[in-house]
Amino acid sequence: MSETSIQGFWQRLGCRLLGVWLRFRSIDPEDPKTLVTGHDRPIIYILPVSALSDRLALSIFCQRLGLPSPDNQISLANGRRFPAHMALFDATHYRRHRGHVDRSTSLDQLITVLEEYPDSDVELVPVTLFWGRAPQRERVGLRHLLTADGWSLVGRLQRLAGVIINGRSLEIRLGEPASLRTLMAHGDVDEQFNRIRITRFLRRYFRRVRLQAIGPDLSHRRTLIRRVLRQPAVLAAAHDSALERGEKDERALQRAERYGFEIAANMSAPVLRFLYQALGRLWNRLYDGVDVHGIEDVEALAGTHELVYVPCHRSHIDYLLLSYVLYQQGLMPPHIAAGRNLDMPLIGPLLRRAGAFFMRRSFKGNRLYAAVFNEYLHQLLSQGHPVEYFIEGGRSRTGRMLSPKPGMLSMTLRSHARAPGREMAFVPIYIGYEKVLESNAYIRELRTGKKRKETPLGLLRVLRHLRQPFGRVQVSVGEPLVLGSYLDQRFPDWRSQEAGSEADWLREAVPELSLEIATRINHAAALTPISMVALTILATPHRTIEIDLLMRQLKTLYALQAQLPGGKRVRLPEQGPPEWLARSEYLGMVSRIEHSLGDLITVSDERAPLLTWYRNNVLHLFALHALVAFAFRNNARLDFMTLERLLAPIWPALQQEFFIEADDKDFTEHLRGVLDVFIALGLLKGNGDTWQRPETGDEARERLYLLGRAIQPTLERGFILFSTLMHYPSGTISREMLEAQSQLLAERLTRLQGLNAPEFFDRRLFAGLLDSLERDGWLWQSQEKLNFDARLPEALMKSRTLFDPALRHRLTELTAGRSHTESSA
8 A cells, every 4th residue: 555545544544533522613704705716726725834734624614614625636747646635834843943933844945836827827715723722821731721722833742632632623714825826926036035025924914814813822821910010100100109108119019019909900811712602602592693794894903903892881791792792703802991980899890801800980190100100001002902982981871872081082093103113993883683682770770870789680680681682783884983094194294293191183083083083883783673663763752652653664664774874884784674673572572552543662661771871873874864853843934045054153063062973065955955855855845945844734744743743852952051041150160060950950841841861961962062162162061060151042042943832932931941940949
């Protein structure tokens, strides 16, 4: 028996034995046949190292999917035959001669043949296998070596153990085929240099894939903290703290070390794998599925950019959900900035090993803690570890995007300015739930204004709801923001300036960047059946609607976003209105009242506040549509000039409140676009440069009315705020007092109207509106008092005509009566 026959026998035997055990957990791309089929040229698989386990696994994988076998021989010019798989370099040689890479002899010979025969060519398909994904630590134990596929090469015994332990979760990734002839054409005339250049090209590819999957090498937690303590900023802060307390520097450094252990994550590969499997079962139990959109944008940046994930924050599940999605997509889960309130028994250590690092609510008055935290974050970013934090600070109890907090963003910018050589990219992510896990808690917190402290027992109570249906989850990646390019456009000289807290560019960049990120998150919003039903039924006077009208309004909402979307990456729901309503009933959000003249859909008083949460998830997408519709509530006919004069002063404030992008188009162009769509959908009738609403009794007028009602609570809040402010001369009322009075008036209005809508008088909404007014120059503070000029009263007078007389009278009487009471007191 020849040597070739013996090798073939052992190859087949190895494949048969290993094939019984191996399970390929994830595959990139989803359909590998699209990569390796349809080529006229022979296929050669390129592996990073010549490991027997990798070769056998590749053979089994190709056999199962019907791909060209890597065990074949390919024939080229002059009868030369080459194996259909090659390794970039020899693992054994690499271990023995550390620091020197022994290139593949077969690849060198293949390049030589192609140089001799210009008509020959092959397709190189790089293949990477992960036997359990885990970043390698500086100091590792036997358990990690046996269960992880890290950066360092391991011996035969260790690889055998890895195959046994991780063979049920093997990942394999096929890269885009590359013509070897094309790669050679870009080379130098020097043949030796050409070979080296192609090898380096493949090595860079494999390194990038590994960075995407397992991230950079992880330092041991203690090693990283010691590195942080050696930094000049931390040493200086420790010295100053010691002087203030009258103690030795060593005592201050010990305190800094305690801060470091309080903050630092302790990411563990076994815990990540355990959570991935456990969370997979949990999502299948809780949700009908997790839909991921736009992840290819992240894959394009991973491995070449420092990634900072900035999702919206709607639920405690956000922490785990995003890490699960990234791990499932073959990307390294990030280190997550979490509030110290979550560092509780049982929960805290688990989150810490899943990558969470904990931060206090405020750093005020503790310069040493701030220095340690800043330096820890810088070490993570500068080493290339992906990081995740929520720019809103806390979870949104109202369902809308909260005003961004500047702290983490400012620290990130300062870190990047210290080491701008490696590109950094922010990845905005919108997370939309058909039914949020903490819904009952949010209703309670909005009613009482008090947040219940998190405890392990409190979080475990959530498990009582596991039998309830929670629908689907939408995870949509917004348009990534490459930081260097963004700063170069907005602040051209930022690279030449210091990044201290007093830097001019930094003070301007933080609020601008936070608004840009929040806007990109909102632009990736996903419309869900629940949010569309909530948007419609909450616009009715008594939260009850005929089913036929509901169906027509849902079609209208869908058409508005299909023809004139409110965001660049809006995700529209699948199926149609009947299925959307059925889903809302299935999840218990609405109920049906059977009636001989036609069924009615209603929502109970208990559920109504929760539906506002889902409506607010997507209200920003319809802000301009609803504003135009509301203008025709009290005006049967409007010409374009009058309509523009009424709405133009209001729109910038709504853009700020709802984080809607101010693009290159002016308001006039946006307004004409909405009017054109309204005419196409029958919501308005046009006659030259004049538009009128449909006649009374026309179902189109009902649809226009419902659309306008969606924005009415927001406009009422603004009217209350402005009217209250106008009762005080400029410079005589503080911001805090104005917020408090406006909140009381809004609460009184809901009581008088018999509404159960605690979200309407949420004080944070008034604070956000004041923020936007200050940013746009309508208001400014002097000596802790609010100042304004004549523009604000003029804008208020114009906006009064938008409200019908009854509503205008009610709001005016409300604010006037309250102000009279305040002055009498």
